[in-house]
Amino acid sequence: MSRIVFVDGAFVPEEEAMVSVFDRGFLFADAVYEVTSVLEGRFLDFDGHMARLKRSLGELGMEEPMSRDALFEIHRELIDRNGIREGCVYLQVTRGVADRDFLFPEGVAQTVVMFTQAKNFMGEKKGIRVVSSPDIRWKRRDVKTVQLLAASMAKTAAKKLGKDDAWLVEDGFVTEGTSSNTYIVTRKGRIVTRNLTNAILPGITRASVLKLAAEHKLEIEERPFTIAEAQEAAEAFVTSATSFVCPVVEIDGTELSGGAPGPIAMRLNQIYIEEGKKAGI
Ligand code: PDD
Numbered sequence: 001m002s003r004i005v006f007v008d009g010a011f012v013p014e015e016e017a018m019v020s021v022f023d024r025g026f027l028f029a030d031a032v033y034e035v036t037s038v039l040e041g042r043f044l045d046f047d048g049h050m051a052r053l054k055r056s057l058g059e060l061g062m063e064e065p066m067s068r069d070a071l072f073e074i075h076r077e078l079i080d081r082n083g084i085r086e087g088c089v090y091l092q093v094t095r096g097v098a099d100r101d102f103l104f105p106e107g108v109a110q111t112v113v114m115f116t117q118a119k120n121f122m123g124e125k126k127g128i129r130v131v132s133s134p135d136i137r138w139k140r141r142d143v144k145t146v147q148l149l150a151a152s153m154a155k156t157a158a159k160k161l162g163k164d165d166a167w168l169v170e171d172g173f174v175t176e177g178t179s180s181n182t183y184i185v186t187r188k189g190r191i192v193t194r195n196l197t198n199a200i201l202p203g204i205t206r207a208s209v210l211k212l213a214a215e216h217k218l219e220i221e222e223r224p225f226t227i228a229e230a231q232e233a234a235e236a237f238v239t240s241a242t243s244f245v246c247p248v249v250e251i252d253g254t255e256l257s258g259g260a261p262g263p264i265a266m267r268l269n270q271i272y273i274e275e276g277k278k279a280g281i
Contacts, residue, residue, distance in 0.1 A: 025094030042280030127249035135168035173224035180238035235262025243267035
């Protein structure tokens with residue numbers, strides 16, 4: 001079945017959806033995006049994702065394409081039209097179409113694209129195996145742009161090694177996963193995750209999970225950590241809109257939590273899902 005996607009104000013079958021070859025998203029990665037998950041037909045952390053979208057646009061000197069309510073209506077219509085109860089909606093806003101020039105064009109209409117992806121969030125979580133990889137991305141990782149080549153290269157290299165993903169490392173410390181925020185749980189049960197700076201994306205799932213962890217009296221330390229510290233940890237996990245809380249069971253060949261998903265990661269995933277079912281819109 002072909003999906004119905006949203007492009008520049010219209011809902012169209014994916015085969016008919018068109019974006020110009022002169023679109024700056026295509027030529028310069030001059031675009032930002034968001035991925036919002038859907039569980040039981042409701043959006044998780046929708047307002048967090050829209051707030052980050054607004055910030056990303058602002059950092060690049062771009063306008064908001066439409067109101068939060070208008071964006072919400074399109075998100076909802078897309079999942080309804082595509083029969084999505086569990087999955088996600090991808091939203092991209094580009095600076096628009098202009099003749100190729102490094103200078104930002106003035107007064108051009110933005111391109112807005114949205115589409116759905118079906119997913120199964122409730123299946124068994126076996127945990128992922130990761131390898132470290134140098135973080136060769138640009139220095140404004142706090143802005144959610146579509147420049148994802150370095151992350152894509154690192155994930156592909158990890159897969160070639162028979163692993164699931166890469167953890168990116170800069171100046172000796174883990175920044176994040178290729179498309180997730182990273183955490184370890186110390187042997188004293190403290191959750192450690194990198195503090196927010198321009199080195200990492202301020203994950204929306206991260207914000208929710210840290211809030212829920214604090215409500216459940218788990219101790220949190222926001223600071224950088226090394227691969228060596230992670231290998232010594234009781235457990236490790238990642239968060240993202242597409243994986244929720246996902247346990248990490250191996251880092252650079254060292255098994256964690258006996259090679260099985262750790263209890264704190266599994267518990268936080270359950271808590272996040274329960275809260276999502278209640279608070280989703
Ligand atoms: N990526 N860090 C990076 C580099 C990411 O690409 C993502 C998400 C995250 C987690 O952010 P959030 O919790 O808001 O999803 C952290 C999305 C899921 C993607 O590119 O598909």
